[in-house]
Amino acid sequence: MNPCQSCGACCACYRVDFSIHELQEHGGTVPDGLAVELNDSLARLRGTDYASPRCAALGGRIGESVACGIYEWRPGPCHELEAGSDACQRARARHGLAPLAD
Numbered sequence: 001m002n003p004c005q006s007c008g009a010c011c012a013c014y015r016v017d018f019s020i021h022e023l024q025e026h027g028g029t030v031p032d033g034l035a036v037e038l039n040d041s042l043a044r045l046r047g048t049d050y051a052s053p054r055c056a057a058l059g060g061r062i063g064e065s066v067a068c069g070i071y072e073w074r075p076g077p078c079h080e081l082e083a084g085s086d087a088c089q090r091a092r093a094r095h096g097l098a099p100l101a102d
């Protein structure tokens with residue numbers, strides 16, 4: 001099973017900023033309601049800049065069972081964060097989860 005389906009830590013750890021061109025209203029795929037436009041070029045997924053961040057698109061319980069509500073339409077940074085990467089392991093540690101094995 002994909003380890004991400006029982007994790008979700010990185011969706012509740014980092015600010016997720018991306019080009020406004022990835023928003024639906026600008027011809028992209030990310031639903032407009034799940035993001036805030038920061039300026040003329042950047043948007044941010046709602047919830048990812050809270051003191052205890054958690055993306056508004058994340059469903060489920062971190063470390064148990066989770067799902068991204070916009071998986072097929074998620075923005076670039078979500079595609080780029082790879083399971084097993086340093087950013088992944090840091091996010092898991094922040095949520096008290098063991099590092100992924102190689």
Ligand code: SF4
Pocket residue numbers: 003004005007008009010011081082083084087088089091092100
């Ligand atoms: S922190 Fe790592 S294992 Fe967890 S959801 Fe993100 S990429 Fe997947």
Ligand code: SF4
Pocket residue numbers: 010011016045055056057058059067068069070071074075078
């Ligand atoms: S859009 Fe999906 S993959 Fe990206 S941070 Fe939110 S819940 Fe995670």
